[in-house]
Amino acid sequence: MATNKRLLRDIRLGINTLLLHKLRSSLTMLGIVFGVGSVVAMLAIGEGASQEALEHIRKLGSRNIIIRALKPADENQQELKHSVMSVYGLHYADEQRISESSPHIKRTIPAKIFNKTVRSGGNALEARVVGTIPDWFEFLHNKLIAGRTITQKDMEQQHPICILSEDIARPLLAQQHSIGAHIKIGNDYFEVVGIVASSASSTGGVESPSQPRDIYIPLTVCKKYFGDRIQKRVTGSRELSKVELHQIIAEVSDDSLVESTAVALNALLSYHHPKHDYEVSVPLSLLQQAEATKRTFTIVLGSIAGISLIVGGIGIMNIMLASVTERTREIGIRRAIGARKKDIIRQFLIETIVLSMTGGILGIGFGVLVPLLVEQWTDMPTVIPVYAIWLSLGISVLVGVIFGMYPARKAASLNPIEALRHE
């Protein structure tokens, strides 16, 4: 109790002494402010990145391989001139080839994807139509808001039904009872049987299989109503293409097999697709790349933090050494009155720690601000973990002790007689 009171008194005295030289004290603290700020920012960005990565893996599935149809670039130009029809993309047979290629492939989800205008009442919207199979919904975890998803029965009976994503349902069916409503996709009517939550268009720089404005219809229905030909109006001309499947997602049984399976699939497909009109992407490896980028960020910030803390600490030591010289007489007076060496060490050490800790507290403020700005300007999420605050305070106290010890010892070792004579 008594020692606590005494410590408070000493801290107050330290603060008063530092306030005598406000400019000097604040300049001295800058290094610590930036150092601690970088520590907090680094941890916040790192924590944000790892939480985001977990979220990505949950959304995209760490065991998935996404194969997308790709319009070959060179063909694109030639075909435009002849203006007939471009035939590219994945075939129905590819799905079977893929699922039979390896025992590690648990299932495949084919999809036809194209844009169509959808109408309901007076509303018209451009939407992405996805013709797919019931497994899609199990697999992408889009939350069902109302109604149901596609069933095997829909596939067999080829009912013209559709599932809307929330971002389509809201503007399109604003005033109507959604489930059971009929909407027009192209020239055909479809019954709305369910609504699912919309998902973000990309996750960690990887395009998500499901987009915010999707309409899902059974693959069989899609084939029956829309066929394989897609007409697209391009300014002044029409572009016709024939694509059987736009996307196949293959799910592998184990994380560790994803990479090798993707390589095998690539080889398999390149045999059947000499034009190379597809791309194979592995969310897991893309996420790993994103992680690596963030790790670089952490290393850079960590280095800034380390260097700032060392330079800041040296700055503090320098100022404290100057302060010891300046206050030689005061030290002499205190020693003559009966202060022991350890009393002098204590006094100067407390002053240094007050200085470095104040810098640390300001640095935490700075470090909280930086992640906010980072979040504002980039799409990197940040989370400031509570331990970062304690760690930063600990670091600033440690810097104070390490770099304050030498000046404090120097002060204590002054000869009282000479110190008293000092002008």
Place this chain on the structure above:
Amino acid sequence: MSDNIVVQLQDICKTYHMGGETIHALQNVSLSFQQGSFWAILGHSGSGKSTLLNVLGCLDVVNSGSYILDGIDVSQLDDEALSDIRLRKLGFIFQSFNLINQLTVQENIALPLYYLGWDADESAERAAEIAHVVGLEGRLGHRPSQLSGGQQQRVAIARALANNPSIILADEPTGNLDSATGHAIMDLLFSLHDQGTTILMVTHTPEVAERIPNAVMMKDGQVDNITTNRIEKAGTFNGH
């Protein structure tokens, strides 16, 4: 000698080495001072009186000889123990006051009490009490720089008294003051002496020295002359 001896120096020797030269600052100095006495330590510069004061003040250690202060042999103590002796047994008054400017008058007076571990309330009370004794009422919240030289020296005297020391060591306490203020400070010291305080004072100024009942004359690091009870009754000069 009776048991009221507070300082007993026996064959004290102190040498310095300066640029290959050995300086015998004190040679076989033996002195004893009685409790409640008032001594002037006189001598030319270089006579060893400053070294003697440093030794008496436990700021300097001797090469040989013994120094018994208030029954304790302090000649063999280490730095920490000497600090403790200074804290509990000694009070210093300097020519240039030596107050700490960032502390208030009250905090300056209470500085020894802080190192003694007194709590803030007790030491504030004690500081106010001594401030009253030395005539500093109403100045406790001031900074030393806001006070006149005479007032600053009163703060220094109050600080020297705070720990109730066995002896007060004064080094030319009137040296930086005009003669009127110097007289007033001497009057204050005399009144403390009347109340039983032991004071050992180095001075150059003859008119100050004349008023002090006992004197040690130093010369070339040795005691040249000791005069006691030069003045019939020290109290005669009170109030001058």
